Amino acid sequence: MKSFQELVDFLAIDLQEHYLPQDNEAILTQALKNLFTNSSEMAQGGVFLALAGTQKHGIEFLDQALEKGAVCVITDKMPAEPVALQIPLLMIDDLAQRLAGLADWFYQRPSQKIKVIGITGTNGKTSTAHYIAQIFSQSYSVAILGTLGNGVFGALLPSANTTLEVVSLNRKLYEFVQLGVDYVVMEVSSHAIALGRIQNIRFEALALTQVTRDHLDFHETEEAYRETKARLFLEFPAKFRVLNLSDELGKSLMETLVQSVGEKVFGYALNDDLCNQARMNLHPELDASFTCVTFQELTLLPSGMEGEISISNLGEDNPSSTQISQMPFLSNLMGSFNAENLLCAVTVALGCGLDFPAIEDGIKLLSPVSGRMEKVNEHPLILIDYAHTPDALDSALNAVKQHFSTEDMKLWLVFGCGGDRDAGKRPLMGKVAEQLSDQIVITDDNPRNEDPEQIADQIRQGMSSSADVEIIHDRAQAIEYAIRHAEPQDVVLIAGKGHENYQEIQGQRYFMSDAVLTDLTLRDLEKETNT
Template sequence: MKELQDLLTGEKVVNLGKSQVVKGITNNSSKVQKDYAFFAIKGNSTDGHHFIEDAITKGASTVFIQDTSIIDTLKRKYPYINIVFSENTRKSLATASNKFYNEPSKYLKVIGITGTNGKTSVSNLLAQYYENAGYKVGVIGTINYRIGDEILSSGHTTPDPVQWFETLNLMKEKGCDVVVAEVSSHAAHQFRVYSTLFHGGIFTNLTQDHLDYHGTMENYFLAKREFFNQIQLFNDKAIASVNIDDPYGKRIYNDFKEKIDFITYGFEGEFKIKDYNLSLFETLFNIEYKGKTLNFKTKLRGLFNVYNLSASISFLIKDGFDIDFLKDKTLDLKPIRGRFEVVEAKDFIVVIDYAHTPDALENILKSLNQIKQNRVITVFGAGGNRDRTKRPLMGKVAQDFSDIVILTSDNPRFEDPNQIIKDILEGITQKSKVIVEPDRKKAIEYAIKTAQKGDIVLIAGKGHENYQIIKDQVIPFDDKEVVNQILKEI
């Protein structure tokens, strides 16, 4: 519980009601309880200002608005309500949530990871390194929100501001020293983590995704850039690691190098990838840093994991970690659920991976082609009600780097799975390589029963997810469980 005055950051109180007590915060009128503050936010599809009366009926004592045209009406109709005008209610929701939960990031080392691909892997790798160094670590990300092995809740890439600061506060109260968090482009654009005191950030890469929301790649980039803008706004001593091989990474570096203490990684980086050796069971890579060659060995597979590890290790070096400690612990890192997760059959392997963008699919297929003994069989689809333009691009990638392509359903949501498959087929010219099976279980079964000695079966797109979204139904479906079940039966 807070006093209204304690939650303000420059907003203007245009009407003072009977009670200035705030017992909770929300921008969802259905969650309002007595003496809550309701934040009216103009979204892409709905306008929170239309739900102000519903919020007041449910007990809101305070409303934050950014529409000046309704002030006089609200004052006349609800003189007993606190009415606060904000130039940006999204920012106000974040700053008020931060204050309501006692500014938890001041007491934590919070690190944000952003980029199209690699966020989950890098956040989990960072968590393992910090835990090996004796820190108590919280993770906020796509798979779940957790402290060590304690699962706090199921995950979303980045929660809304209220849950974000509530989770940070809970992690602080449970004794965490460090929090590593995935920060999506939506989160940065919608100011979900605004006012957080970030210790630092990592940029992995930027490739086509989420254009259904952002519209253009430039807008998508600007959302990612906004995250680094927010880092430097609230911490003038922030550190960051950026993939300098990525043209968008170079832009972020050039835009903020005077305000953020960067280390760059990649084949062109200060933390420079010199060479690497991939095999089915381990990866060796060499790094040149400050005139020395550093040799790393890991059980994680694929070139993209060389990048993920380089992102993590370079950031930790910037954070003061000993290089020999990092080299030693790299060998002990555990694979991440649904990220190049290998299931061994009798004489072939199945790889389960979250790759759901053209770039991610190309990265893992290139890695598989470097270690394959026979053929690569790829099973994948694309999510419904999402960026349609990436579908033919993924089709072309699958065609170019697979021997057999099995097109199936992913999370179709409210789209027809057959239409999604048709969209993917537009990028495929070698139709003889392609088999269409909309039923995902049957598609996986076909791939496994088709596999020969030395083959690699890639099941892409869902990774750790244990469900399928069909229309408005969430149906249990776990690629790994399905694979294990089929392997037992053959």
Template sequence: MTKQRVIAMKLYELTNILASCRIEGNPETDIQSLEMDSRKVMEGALFFCIRGFTVDGHEFAKQAKSKGAVAFVTEKKLDVEGVQIIVNDSKRAMALMSACFYDYPSSKMQMIGVTGTNGKTTVTHFIQHLLKAAGKNAGMIGTMYTEMNGIKTDTLNTTPESFVLQSLLHEMTNHRVDSVTMEVSSHALQMGRVHGTDFDIGVYTNLSQDHLDYHKTMDQYAYAKSLLFSRMGNAGNNDVQKRAVINIDDDYAEVMIGACAVPVLTYGIHNACDFRAMDVVIKPGGVFFSVESAEGSFPVTLTMTGLFSVYNALAAFAAGYAAGLSCEFIAETLSDLPQVSGRFETVPSEPAPFQVIVDYAHTPESLRNVLETAKAANSSRLTVVFGCGGDRDKDKRPLMGAIAESLADKVFITSDNPRSEVPEMIIEDILKGMQKENHQVITDRKEAIYRAVCEAEEKELILIAGKGHESYQIIGDQTYDFNDRLVAIEAIKERYQ
């Protein structure tokens, strides 16, 4: 858990960094903590009134006051006692003031941000592995957890809210963390959560359809991703050579490169670039290739399979080089990469004569990638169990249905995290993209996994897609314990007990 700063700051020290604001009240007021959730406010807090998707923080100012808030950052005049800092954008103000409050912790560590539709979590883990192997005290912030000094803490968002992020980074500096690798989501970039965070290296993996419920178009989605690179030249130590690392094979590579405010390193397979994978050999048990660069040619062996693994390793290779590691060291260390939970992860299936794999694939492109990889790894029968998340991009649902039926021999359509949507309606959207008769609809995810295991034949491969590492399922406004991996193990035990 993060801890609030114990030394108070004067309010004017925080407002001085804002380009414009109007202060109504005493600027000498002591600020002892920052908060945007009125339920968590402590005595002496600065409360940020943030307009969200479902609630407006301005409506909770009085509750925050009753809990001890002494000042408020707001976009309009409030009917509440206390100092008011009136700004045009309270989210941006929160990010900048949070960085100041925690004494700009990102400037004290090597910061590596990874953005893209697919591969963020895996690439983040790979880079952290390289840095740790090089003797760095490397922290990590991402979808699965936050890690510092080997201690892992669950996270609510891929990229935390700005004041939580700055608090985390401050805590990392206190624990002598010298480098941080973090996932940077398009939502976080668009909503300004990383304003005030000084990235030394920015990594771009790829862009494919997702989050269009929020970004509306692919061009707007690409623009949000590009903000990581356009902002890299805005702050920081001029003595540090910042770099952008871009997948040159991606359709939006030129958009990202065009946005870059720092020198660019490129990686890929099909196009000329700074770090290019050549002589790629993909086998069920691993991948072999050489990385061609200005530094020479470096053989790489991965213990994981799939073309996407090559791209993930290349991204980590280029980022490691940008971080100051030698190509020889990177190539050698990549051969010992850890399995990332829920990313094409093999589930123990003995004594079953078939294989079960769990993967986080929840976009059309990622589902296609893992199905193609699974098909290449198993020449026999391929079954997929998947659904689509509720309250998320609806346009991708029929696309995923079409991809599943075209690549798998059998498809079980089920629930993912339906959230506030009716599960059967989500499934109907998926079915709109399907024409074959090779599917079954089983709304209950546990039952669908059990059925897939029960019907599996010798040498079959079952891919359970969509939730990966997640240990929960969100139905309505309730969160239940649920783990695809554990459910599959239970189903196998029940069949073969």
């Protein structure tokens, strides 16, 4: 909590150039409890930071902020109409640029008082974040900020964005500090990096999963998207960085970072060849050890995966020598992409100093994240997955084949593509679907403001004319069709929406859950069987 006087001193402003309701000493000692950029979140004793939004300026919501108890307003735009305020109004032209520093200062630099682990990537960051939280929660108090919600692990509240805007982020980190949380695992989206949502955050660790095509509606090109992801590792402070050596961006960053004396870098990969390549690029005077984590053995089973993880360290005193340790593991996770996510989580845990027994115990207890290769029925086997990019869909379909493929099994795929987003990925996903599945049902994802028929046509363009495809726009009917036509030995993969419980059509969100729709169909089938 800060006083109004402390705020004035931090902003280094002359109060005579700003609006004060009266010349009263009480104003200077006024307690300021929180900062808010969203008037609907305002609470008594808060400061309203009125800035430009995507559609309107925050100053247009001044009345709502006042009604909810704002005791101070800071803005870069005066109200259109004169307002007789009973609270101070400070006009700061460069408020948007100063926002991150203000939030960091106001909340007593929370990211320096708690260990923040940042995870980024196109695919895998949500699962990896939750695997890290699950492993760490055996020994520490852990919180999560990400796609599936924010809060202490096990009690998450829904979040509108993968990464909170900078004021809300610092406020939430401060709350975690007050609760005694040891680690915060935070998903860092490309939007968050580009829009300055994580400015001034100090990280304990930064980790990269897998970067593929996504968000071109925002970044415009794949190159710009990748450059934005790279900024997290090149511009933000962290005690160590964890890179996926199987990913092109990960390789590129490794080559850059290992040439910097003092950088502590960890790599992980599904095979040791990539670790050996990274070692060859080490700076001859590297004064921080390089650790690479890979699989000595990996076996994919219908029940999950098992094997042995290999950890190789280059010693600080003698970089030419390598110390190798092995860690056996058993997990119920599915797919080689999840094996990669598991390696990332293990590597972060090693970097943070967790010992082998704690990590081994944590791996045994790992459970899949909601909507990520989530098994919801046995016969036929029905899986729900969030895959909504070509690479993610490829990984999900291959995971099914790796774990469950039999001679008489057919792989059913129900999927679509979102409207008002990267249209270029639609035929690419259609091509993947035809190559890796036996029966395809194209349906609506979140059509938003686009014509669903057009989206389906663009998906269909990536397939041959002979592809066995049904187009059923109603997602409930599409899921029901696949389940009713699948044989007990078949697998039905419902892809694209995963954990989401809504469908967005023409600016409106309607309740819709793949898990619920699947359950309703299965209940109907059970009733029919019993009558």
